[in-house]
Amino acid sequence: MRVQTEEWRRFIPGVRMYKGKKTCFYNGEKLWDEENRENLIYDEEELHSWEVIIVLPGVEVIPVGTFSGCENLKTVIMSDSVRRIENCAFEKCKSLAFVKLSRHVEYIRGWAFHFCESLTSIFIPPSCREIGDKAFQGCKKLIILHVPQHTQLGKNVIADTALIKASFFQTDDDGEYITREEVNDWIKSHHDDNQFSLHRACSTFNPLDEVIFDIVKRQGLKAFNKTDSIGVTPSQYLSNNSYSEIKEQKIIKRYILHMMGEII
Known part of the structure; x- marks a missing residue:
């Protein structure tokens, strides 16, 4: 019987230890029922144990709420087949510190990374057409955000982040801002000098x-x-x-x- 190599095993869906970390190799299945508000495959305890998520080739959409509340999740690496990240897909992943987006992602919907409190940086590829409302709100440590000029930004995308706090814009008690277009222009242009x-x-x-x-x-x-x-x-x-x-x-x-x- 041929021995499976680590490289080959990377493309097998499921959850297992990989390089010493509990890793979910995600193949696009629906994990969360938004209508009934319940987990479909893994229970809450299992979801909380994941440290790494690797989105496998062929996955084009990460559905609504798929990894929401995975509190021990630290790393997300997406294959370049992913084109859409739906609402709240990674919401409240409080330990998430590193995200490598698909090079072909087109849409990051609202609240996608809402309250990922450990996330310090995110680089948006040129393929991205739109980032929805409050996509990164509550990412308190987020200070580095690269966004292409043509990407449309929703409301309060960086509310309650280190980035908005380091700017000259006024915010309310929730870190939200009312000067939407001015902030969105600043996000893309504060290095133009x-x-x-x-x-x-x-x-x-x-x-x-x-x-x-x-x-x-x-x-x-x-x-x-x-x-x-x-x-x-x-x-x-x-x-x-x-x-x-x-x-x-x-x-x-x-x-x-x-x-x-x-x-x-």
Whole structure:
């Protein structure tokens, strides 16, 4: 009998230990009955035990409330087949700290990541057409959010987050804001100033090695540690970017060799 490899086992649906963590390999089945407000396959205790969710290839939609309340969930990795994340799909996943979205996701519906209190960063791919109302409301630690210019944003997408608190916009006691269009424009443009060119290059969906290197050549290595208007450095953007394979240390090494060549 042929031995199953870890790589092959990744594509088998179900729940099992994977790399030392309780992992759900999700194949698109309906886990939550929204009408009757009940779990369909796994009980609440089982759902609370999951640490990682890997959405398998072929899944196009994550239905309403599918992983809502998975309190121990820390990591979500989606295959690039996912195109829609429905309402409240990951609501109240309080330990969720890392999300890699599908490169082809088109819609993130309202309250999709509502009150994911440990989430610090999210990078939205260019394929995304729309993010619904309050999609990231209550993500109290969320400070890094990259959104393409063409993506439509709903109401209070970043209400009660570190990002809105670091801005100059006024909010009410629930962290909600009434200047919807102004905030949504600011989310997409707060790096437009030339002094934040390295921040912009490091926080894009697909950062380019040559672009980053050219900026560092002009601004020097200290630019990696310069904070922007919300207190985040280019180093933080680059290290949190789930789609980037660029390593800051390689850029630094290349810069040093470049400078040594000029000196010699």
